[in-house]
Amino acid sequence: MAKRAIFEEVGTSERKAVATGGIDAARKGDRLAVRLWLGILFALVVVMIAVGGMTRLTDSGLSITEWRPVTGAIPPLSQADWEAEFELYRQIPEYQLQNRGMTMAEFKVIYWWEWGHRQLGRFIGLVWAVGFLGLLLTKRIPPGWTGRLLGLGALGGLQGAIGWWMVASGLTGTMLDVASYRLATHLGLAFVILGLIAWFMLSMARPASDLLQARRLSETRFMTWGAVLVGAVLFQIIWGALVAGIDAGRNYIDWPLMAGGLTPPGMWEMAPWWRNLFENDGTVQFFHRLWGYVLFALVIWAAMAARRSPNRKTKIAFTAVAHMTFLQILLGIVTVMYSSPWYLAIVHQFGAVVLLVLAIRARHRAKYPLAQSVRTA
Known part of the structure; x- marks a missing residue:
């Protein structure tokens, strides 16, 4: 056997590697x-x-x-x-x-x-x-x-x-x-x-050890943005359910106006006033449209902010949310203008699934950044 240095560890490194790998x-x-x-x-x-x-x-x-x-x-x-x-x-x-x-x-x-x-x-x-x-x-x-x-x-x-x-x-x-x-x-x-x-x-x-290490590099600012986007998308989905619940998507089929005006006629005609938010088809559709514009602004703002992230894949994740939000708004407009036929309504609903998952992925990327090489940074 070859001689070992006096301070050399004997037979530990190989056994540790095997055990840990197992x-x-x-x-x-x-x-x-x-x-x-x-x-x-x-x-x-x-x-x-x-x-x-x-x-x-x-x-x-x-x-x-x-x-x-x-x-x-x-x-x-x-x-x-x-x-x-x-x-x-x-x-x-x-x-x-x-x-x-x-x-x-x-x-x-x-x-x-x-x-x-x-x-x-x-x-x-x-x-x-x-x-x-x-x-x-x-x-x-x-x-x-x-x-x-x-x-x-x-x-x-x-x-x-x-x-x-x-x-x-x-x-x-x-x-x-x-x-x-x-x-x-x-x-x-x-x-x-x-x-x-x-x-x-x-x-x-990803392995638990990878997540633990990535957590130390998490970007709090973009985690917050991710949470805001997830919440905003969920709110829009819930409001969309109110639209579906009273068939509000099949009325007021012009865009960007509603029955020729900025707001629908009789928007607050029900008493008490809060019933309009759930039962008035014009009011419900108006706020669904309005929140869509707010959501789009939030998404663009978040995507622009994410460009400052040192992690390329985090930037891509937030950009994907922006692209999908734009597509989802287009789907919503087309669905309304055709009086919500079932095939367009289902595609629009599936778009909501994709958008929510992309927003969740963006927040996950911010909380657990993926490892990247210096070349792709």
Whole structure:
């Protein structure tokens, strides 16, 4: 054997490298498994948002008048079952005041949309439960993540309850649709869940040690900007749900004016005044437009500020938000000017998904800057 220097460490460096590499490899595998599961949930929630949008656009949301979390998964299997479901629908205001004379064939169309929406919700809950329990029992959830992943399931359960709270608002009185503020709550929570999944996936894409090191280089100013943009986008999405809830997007189809004026006629005609913010189609659409302009200004300002970041990928992330915001505004204008046909409305809604995820990514980049070479700085 070759002689060693008197102060040379003996046999430690190689063993440490092997041990550390083994631990990192194991953790990397755990994070990949969680990320794949979250990716499936993310895709399902995006589909759920689209199906929910179609359910609203086809006026199908009130076709099932009972909330049966377990037995409701079984659709009508006989003509007698269909008659019973149709009879329940005939008792609510939407049928009596709007759809009187509807045929069984027409009822089946709206029934299947709502049944599919609820069934997809059950399937998402099943995917979460099987994935979470599987990862938990095999001890593949990284340290510190159990509570956060459990919280996703709790929010999913809450979303189901809010869904029924929303539907219940349209079953009595003279309501022809669900209450718009309940619809906004339901859609808003869906986007919150989607945003959390996106944030978790971004974090799971990198080793914990990498995130810890990157956190020391976080840019507080741009983290704040990122938070502002995420909040502003969510607010616009919720206001968009109010627009959808009262079909406000199908009136006042001129732009940039509304019925030839800067503001719609009768903007504050309801009493008390605050009802106009939820029930007056002109007022609701006006503020949705107005906040779109405010959001665009905020996004441009944030993108200009982010140009001072020393991290190239952080700059790119904020610039991407600006580009998507511009595209989303164009989609909104076209959707309104064509009186919100379902295909444009769904594309506009999907644009909101992309915009929110990009805003979340921008904040994540600011909080955990990606490593870069001197050449790309």
